[in-house]
Amino acid sequence: MGVPLFASSLERYHDRIVERLAEVTRSGRYILGPEVSAFEDELAAYLGVRHCVGVANGTDALTIALRALGVEPGDEVVLPSFTFYATAEAAVNAGAVPVFCDVDRDTACVTGESVERAITPRTRAIVPVHLFGNVAPVEEIASLGLPVLEDAAQAAGALRGGRRAGALGDAATFSFFPSKNLPCLGDGGAIATNSDDVADRARRLRFHGSADKETFDQVGYNSRLDELQAAALRVLLPELDRWTEARRTAAAAYETQGLGEVAGLALPRPVPGSEPAYHLYVARHERPDALAGALAERGVGARGYYRLPVHLQPSMLRFGGESLELPATDELARTNLALPMGTGLEDTAIAEVVAACEAAAAATPVG
Ligand SMILES: Cc1ncc(COP(=O)(O)O)c(C=O)c1O
Missing domain, CATH: 3.40.640.10 (Type I PLP-dependent aspartate aminotransferase-like (Major domain))
Structure with missing residues (x-):
């Protein structure tokens, strides 16, 4: 589908x-x-x-x-x-x-x-x-x-x-x-x-x-x-509140349906004490773009965000970004991958994404 x-x-x-x-x-x-x-x-x-x-x-x-x-x-x-x-x-x-x-x-x-x-x-x-x-x-x-x-x-x-x-x-x-x-x-x-x-x-x-x-x-x-x-x-x-609840339900369903067990995939974590609105559902993987390609072959949309972090953007280099050490930023920029999220994500769609992630991860070995 x-x-x-x-x-x-x-x-x-x-x-x-x-x-x-x-x-x-x-x-x-x-x-x-x-x-x-x-x-x-x-x-x-x-x-x-x-x-x-x-x-x-x-x-x-x-x-x-x-x-x-x-x-x-x-x-x-x-x-x-x-x-x-x-x-x-x-x-x-x-x-x-x-x-x-x-x-x-x-x-x-x-x-x-x-x-x-x-x-x-x-x-x-x-x-x-x-x-x-x-x-x-x-x-x-x-x-x-x-x-x-x-x-x-x-x-x-x-x-x-x-x-x-x-x-x-x-x-x-x-x-x-x-x-x-x-x-x-x-x-x-x-x-x-x-x-x-x-x-x-x-x-x-x-x-x-x-x-x-x-x-x-x-x-x-x-x-x-x-x-x-x-x-x-x-x-x-x-x-808005109903939509947000639908997004939270989808995020919870990713976990209960086993997305966390997909090899090499790290799931997003709420800041302790926060209840996210899941504008995007962004996981991490060592080969995110290859994984996105394998997901696309299985009909599942996925993409990385902010691959070049802002401190390294050409227009921002004058603020000294090249000498900054921001290890988590570098890692997230390199590894993040947004998976399907929205207000209309049925359980069957979640199951399809989880199954596609399992197959795509198997086809995208890391280290
Ligand atoms: C984190 C963040 N800040 C600011 C903006 C800017 O909003 P706008 O596109 O409405 O100017 C956006 C969205 O595009 C955003 O995601």
Whole structure:
């Protein structure tokens, strides 16, 4: 039958979304109107924070949030190298110097220790990334005494200690890119915070650095979530917990159906105390691309992510990445392999993936 890498679909929400989009079209309000305000309130209530600020995408959300937290040109921002490029790009676009730290090899998230090693007197903020939907130990990182911005782009729906990812740090950012756990129909993003000041600064920055559209106190951005995207998100947000539960059930089924016994395959581990949202289900193998090839022959989608970690990307070499030692980052970049995950993964599909992994691993011997 075959199992694609991404097993999710918005098909069944199509009619409701189109209805809401038609209402927005008729209303004539397209920018910063009632849909964005309502979605911001609903997302804030869902997360359990005081404010959400809708912006154009998850990358702008990071840049704006860093500046709203007080990051100034030349300040250092500690962030992982094993992440999507945008985490570091946003710091650079805020004028900051990215200082790359290592991650934990089993969880793919930063730890209090890995962050602490990268802190200097010039550090102004820390950006733990909740990679693949796992949740970094934010309270350990916050105890280091610097502002913490959660990059929760991949972690909508995840929990840590009963609280939502995105409600744990001084601020957090989300992406609603269509492949994300809470998707919109194009680009979209948001900043979440309990701080009135940070929210106020973020609102100004998303509108050219102005509160009243007359006086421009700061050079900001034109970066708003638009009404059409907010209307679609308002249809989908109430589904997020159910979707997340489906992803967790699929992850648990991989274990009960024996994926952990496949020779040479290491399964992802939740950060202790965290309940991941399984944006992706990322295992490790010494020959991941050969294994992906063998899985493709058996109709199962698989691919590696971030093979060249961010500190070694050409545009980032000026920050000294070549002399950094980040062993877990190097290992994960080399060995990671995402296996099928999504909201529509039936038990039969899980069984098919496990059987395909067994056969593919046998055809892909290691060391
Ligand atoms: C960890 C991480 N941070 C930031 C982003 C940027 O989000 P966007 O694509 O909405 O700009 C993404 C997603 O693409 C991401 O995965």
